[in-house]
Amino acid sequence: MIDRRLVQNFDWKLLGLTIVLSFTGVITVYSAVTTGISNIHQILYVKQIIWYCAGMFLMIIAFLFNYNSLERYAFIIYGFCIFLLLMVLIIGKYAGGAKRWLMFGPLTFQPSELAKLAVILVLARYYSKAASVNGLSLSELTIPIVLCIVPFALIVLQPDLGTAMIILLIAVSMTLFVKIEKKTAIFLFTSATVTFPTIWFFLRDYQKKRIITFLNPEIDPLGSGYHIIQSKIAIGSGMVTGKGFLKGTQSALSFLPEQQTDFIFSVFAEQWGFIGSFLLLLVFFMFITRCLKITYGSKNYFGAILSFGITSMLLWHIVVNMGMVMGLMPVVGVTLPFISYGGSSIIVTLTGIGILLNISMRRFLFN
Amino acid sequence: MENFLRSSDNKWLRHRLSFVAYFVTSAFALLFLRLFYLQIIEGDEYRQLSENNCIRLQNIDYPRGIIFDRNGILLVDNRPSFNLSLLLNKAKPVESTINNLSRYINVPAEELISQINTIKGLSCYKPVLLKQDIGRNILAAVEAHKYNIPGVLVDVKPKRFYPQGNRAAHLIGYLSEISSTELKYEKYCENKPGDYIGKFGIEKAFEKYLMGKTGNRQIEVNSVGQVIRVLNTIGAEAGDNIYLTIDTRVQKKAEELLAGKAGAVVAMDPSSGEILAMASSPSYDPNLFVSGMTHDEWENLISHPHRPIENKAIKGTYPPASTYKIVTAIAGLEEHIIDVNTSFFCPGYMPYGNRNYMCWKKGGHGRVNVVRALAESCDVFFYNVGLRLGADKLEKYAKVSGLGSPTGIDLEQEGTGLIPSTKWKKKRFGSPWSAGENLSVAIGQGYNLVTPIQMLVLISEIANGGEKIKPLVVKKIMTPDGKLIMESKPEKLGRVPVSQDTINIIKEGLFDVVNKNFGTAYWSRPGSGIEMSGKTGTAQVVGRKQDESNYDKKEVPYACKPHAWFVCYAPSIDPKIAISVVIEHGGHGASSAAPIAKELVKTYLNPENEENQNSSNEPAELANIYDEY
Numbered sequence: 001m002i003d004r005r006l007v008q009n010f011d012w013k014l015l016g017l018t019i020v021l022s023f024t025g026v027i028t029v030y031s032a033v034t035t036g037i038s039n040i041h042q043i044l045y046v047k048q049i050i051w052y053c054a055g056m057f058l059m060i061i062a063f064l065f066n067y068n069s070l071e072r073y074a075f076i077i078y079g080f081c082i083f084l085l086l087m088v089l090i091i092g093k094y095a096g097g098a099k100r101w102l103m104f105g106p107l108t109f110q111p112s113e114l115a116k117l118a119v120i121l122v123l124a125r126y127y128s129k130a131a132s133v134n135g136l137s138l139s140e141l142t143i144p145i146v147l148c149i150v151p152f153a154l155i156v157l158q159p160d161l162g163t164a165m166i167i168l169l170i171a172v173s174m175t176l177f178v179k180i181e182k183k184t185a186i187f188l189f190t191s192a193t194v195t196f197p198t199i200w201f202f203l204r205d206y207q208k209k210r211i212i213t214f215l216n217p218e219i220d221p222l223g224s225g226y227h228i229i230q231s232k233i234a235i236g237s238g239m240v241t242g243k244g245f246l247k248g249t250q251s252a253l254s255f256l257p258e259q260q261t262d263f264i265f266s267v268f269a270e271q272w273g274f275i276g277s278f279l280l281l282l283v284f285f286m287f288i289t290r291c292l293k294i295t296y297g298s299k300n301y302f303g304a305i306l307s308f309g310i311t312s313m314l315l316w317h318i319v320v321n322m323g324m325v326m327g328l329m330p331v332v333g334v335t336l337p338f339i340s341y342g343g344s345s346i347i348v349t350l351t352g353i354g355i356l357l358n359i360s361m362r363r364f365l366f367n
Numbered sequence: 368m369e370n371f372l373r374s375s376d377n378k379w380l381r382h383r384l385s386f387v388a389y390f391v392t393s394a395f396a397l398l399f400l401r402l403f404y405l406q407i408i409e410g411d412e413y414r415q416l417s418e419n420n421c422i423r424l425q426n427i428d429y430p431r432g433i434i435f436d437r438n439g440i441l442l443v444d445n446r447p448s449f450n451l452s453l454l455l456n457k458a459k460p461v462e463s464t465i466n467n468l469s470r471y472i473n474v475p476a477e478e479l480i481s482q483i484n485t486i487k488g489l490s491c492y493k494p495v496l497l498k499q500d501i502g503r504n505i506l507a508a509v510e511a512h513k514y515n516i517p518g519v520l521v522d523v524k525p526k527r528f529y530p531q532g533n534r535a536a537h538l539i540g541y542l543s544e545i546s547s548t549e550l551k552y553e554k555y556c557e558n559k560p561g562d563y564i565g566k567f568g569i570e571k572a573f574e575k576y577l578m579g580k581t582g583n584r585q586i587e588v589n590s591v592g593q594v595i596r597v598l599n600t601i602g603a604e605a606g607d608n609i610y611l612t613i614d615t616r617v618q619k620k621a622e623e624l625l626a627g628k629a630g631a632v633v634a635m636d637p638s639s640g641e642i643l644a645m646a647s648s649p650s651y652d653p654n655l656f657v658s659g660m661t662h663d664e665w666e667n668l669i670s671h672p673h674r675p676i677e678n679k680a681i682k683g684t685y686p687p688a689s690t691y692k693i694v695t696a697i698a699g700l701e702e703h704i705i706d707v708n709t710s711f712f713c714p715g716y717m718p719y720g721n722r723n724y725m726c727w728k729k730g731g732h733g734r735v736n737v738v739r740a741l742a743e744s745c746d747v748f749f750y751n752v753g754l755r756l757g758a759d760k761l762e763k764y765a766k767v768s769g770l771g772s773p774t775g776i777d778l779e780q781e782g783t784g785l786i787p788s789t790k791w792k793k794k795r796f797g798s799p800w801s802a803g804e805n806l807s808v809a810i811g812q813g814y815n816l817v818t819p820i821q822m823l824v825l826i827s828e829i830a831n832g833g834e835k836i837k838p839l840v841v842k843k844i845m846t847p848d849g850k851l852i853m854e855s856k857p858e859k860l861g862r863v864p865v866s867q868d869t870i871n872i873i874k875e876g877l878f879d880v881v882n883k884n885f886g887t888a889y890w891s892r893p894g895s896g897i898e899m900s901g902k903t904g905t906a907q908v909v910g911r912k913q914d915e916s917n918y919d920k921k922e923v924p925y926a927c928k929p930h931a932w933f934v935c936y937a938p939s940i941d942p943k944i945a946i947s948v949v950i951e952h953g954g955h956g957a958s959s960a961a962p963i964a965k966e967l968v969k970t971y972l973n974p975e976n977e978e979n980q981n982s983s984n985e986p987a988e989l990a991n992i993y994d995e996y
Contacts, residue, residue, distance in 0.1 A: 133379065177383055177387065178383075179383065226585065232405060232413065233413050233416050233417050234417065235402070235405050235406060235413070236405040236406055236409050236410050236412070236413025236414070236417075237410070237413040237414040237416065237417035237418070238406055238410070239406055239407070239410035239411070239413075239414055240406065240407065240410070249417055249418070269402070269406065270417075273406060274402065274403070274406040274407055274410075277402050277406065278399070278402065281395060281398060281399055281402065284395070285391075285395045288391055288395075289391070292384060292387060292388065292391070295380075295384065296380060296381070296384055298380075304380060308387075315391060315394075319394050319398065322398050323397075323398065323401075326398070326401045326402065326405060327401075328397070328398075328401055
């Protein structure tokens with residue numbers, strides 16, 4: 001199954017960056033949950049390590065087979081994922097005002113995370129056949145729009161605005177990547193400006209509040225605005241060298257909301273300062289560049305678009321999450337890949353990397 | 368086209384990726400600049416803020432809306448409650464502080480220590496709540512010895528207070544701490560754990576008005592926790608005040624009359640539908656729910672055989688018994704089975720099928736028409752009408768008068784009751800309606816079940832000459848600064864499909880019930896110039912015995928005694944009040960329900976009798992109650 005050329009072409013650099021980031025994730029979650037005042041979270045970093053092991057296992061599986069078979073199974077995976085999303089709405093676990101989780105015995109799983117990969121797969125399959133040098137026409141875009149809207153709507157209903165937005169961003173990035181006709185682009189742009197007020201109408205109150213607060217934090221200095229202020233204090237107070245490992249005071253006093261998940265970067269930046277944060281940013285940049293290199297080297301259209309889709313997923317997560325905790329974007333529940341605590345997120349990220357490694361090592365194979 | 372991606376240095380791909388590269392680079396550059404700005408340029412300021420860890424959030428609690436009666440008499444209020452907490456990092460030396468504190472508040476030091484230990488995992492920077500709602504005496508002791516107990520904090524919170532104790536407890540309802548399930552409802556999305564929400568009655572049904580808005584204060588504190596300055600404040604908003612339709616004077620009287628019995632009294636203005644009194648007995652003290660009751664107290668309340676936390680006036684369902692003869696008479700007259708002159712002979716029983724259906728009066732009533740039959744509550748007359756009508760026509764008139772379905776009052780948990788039809792029986796039991804059952808339903812026995820408030824609507828519709836009516840409990844809602852938000856006006860619901868002539872005949876019969884010496888409630892006529900009309904009822908709970916005249920005597924076990932009913936309105940001409948009374952296992956309607964209605968009518972229509980003594984002692988009473996807390 002694995003021949004010598006595959007081993008020679010293996011992207012060791014990408015794997016190396018992945019391991020560096022995963023390690024950073026574990027120690028940051030460790031610092032976030034042990035310096036905090038709430039002891040109940042302390043076992044979370046152990047769980048995080050277990051999730052990493054599971055993720056690594058799935059990553060290995062994801063690069064063992066030839067990725068081209070994913071093209072064949074894309075719609076089955078997509079259909080299964082839609083089924084899971086429907087199940088979430090029917091029998092999902094309700095927590096914190098939203099239904100996002102499915103229970104499998106002691107394990108809870110968030111199908112919306114899987115939906116990101118499923119959408120990437122079906123779009124990659126569709127675009128690899130439909131793309132042309134002139135760009136996609138409006139009629140060619142109908143199917144991808146439908147493919148994207150269905151999971152998007154199901155996730156908005158949960159409601160999980162952050163993940164829904166990421167899916168939209170991935171789909172838009174992939175579509176722009178394969179190029180669309182100019183007149184189609186103009187048409188879509190105009191209709192989007194009309195649609196956004198409509199979407200606004202369907203948002204839950206707390207979601208509207210978050211967007212308004214983002215645009216004008218003065219309105220709610222005590223709710224969502226308060227979180228941004230505290231997050232900025234945590235990051236800013238890190239200054240050049242940081243307060244040192246496990247010495248973060250903001251996180252110790254639990255001033256940060258969700259400090260082990262969405263606001264994990266604030267915990268990191270407080271402890272490691274500008275030097276540490278800059279290095280992390282640099283590693284992320286190198287990581288994304290590495291991923292794009294795989295896209296560039298892909299041997300076929302499917303591989304190129306698929307790898308670009310996965311890259312855009314990781315990129316948007318990084319940009320939106322960091323932008324959020326630094327007060328550049330609304331507070332939406334989006335995790336920072338590798339660093340944030342969360343099983344579903346880790347598994348999807350590592351499986352995605354497995355597929356990237358798969359595409360990269362089969363770039364010289366012909367079939 | 369298909370093969371343009373064969374080689375790795377493909378032009379197309381390079382072109383697309385160059386765009387991506389620009390985007391990625393600028394996105395990371397933006398993040399980098401932001402990081403640089405926050406950590407290098409603004410870093411000093413943020414470091415200072417974090418070193419004092421100085422920005423804190425404080426909730427400001429809102430006072431909940433106040434509830435008054437129709438005349439502005441206070442029924443539900445808020446009072447300040449003082450909570451004691453301890454900031455550990457300031458309580459030094461801890462041991463002596465706790466020992467001193469334990470002396471001032473009369474709580475053993477061990478108990479305080481174990482309380483602190485349960486939350487020791489928490490930071491010593493956060494105050495630990497030690498005792499809620501300390502009384503004024505303890506507060507005085509704590510304040511006086513402040514220097515001995517460093518780190519002890521006292522904060523004030525508004526707490527719900529029912530100054531009149533169990534007055535109208537079922538109508539007003541109570542508050543209690545929000546449960547974890549309720550927290551998940553979107554309705555309560557503004558609430559947080561520990562909040563008190565309305566769980567019953569007006570407190571629940573009008574939660575969205577009564578609830579105010581929690582305020583917030585963002586404060587900067589120094590390293591020892593003292594407030595340096597307030598950065599931002601969003602003031603709390605008080606909830607809206609509610610004026611109920613009830614009249615405290617009538618309510619109080621109704622409750623006194625019900626004391627020691629199980630049952631309900633509900634009274635309303637028959638022309639507007641405004642509820643003047645709604646009492647259910649036994650009752651409970653809603654203050655217990657606010658201060659938090661022990662497990663035993665709660666068990667006692669819910670397992671009590673007379674169901675103290677059920678609002679029997681709207682939820683209790685009982686066989687209407689003879690009060691239902693009003694409906695039978697209406698149906699008979701409207702369907703032209705009888706007219707005002709039709710008479711039947713009552714020998715004291717009526718043979719039908721293979722048994723004798725008894726009249727309550729052994730010797731019989733002789734020959735009676737509908738007016739006389741109502742006045743004397745003659746069973747045989749109504750057996751005859753029922754037999755000719757059939758269950759379905761009777762059902763029709765019962766339903767148009769509002770029986771067998773909720774009245775739509777603005778309270779939750781309203782009972783439905785049951786008005787049987789042949790179809791219903793077929794569906795429920797699978798067996799056909801038997802003709803003999805027409806006889807029992809005609810006198811309100813059998814499957815019939817109604818709530819006291821449904822009977823009140825029925826009697827009010829007779830009183831007001833046939834206008835449909837919906838009971839109202841809230842007169843108006845006002846903002847704390849006195850702006851009117853809502854004023855309930857009686858809805859125009861149209862007429863009950865019953866002719867004026869029929870209603871006049873019924874009214875004549877109901878008048879005779881109280882005012883003729885042969886009427887069943889003759890001994891409960893209010894006198895002093897007030898004329899009342901009404902109808903008694905005695906609802907069997909076990910099969911009718913041959914000799915039933917001794918219900919009021921002690922020999923009959925409580926659970927076998929019939930429920931006593933009385934529905935009435937007064938004055939008979941241009942009625943101002945309609946009343947429905949039910950006493951569970953009270954015996955005869957005439958002897959145990961009608962006297963209660965009589966007293967209530969006198970209280971409402973002759974206010975001057977009691978007014979003076981009441982108004983003089985009430986404020987003093989109130990002042991005492993506030994002092995207890």
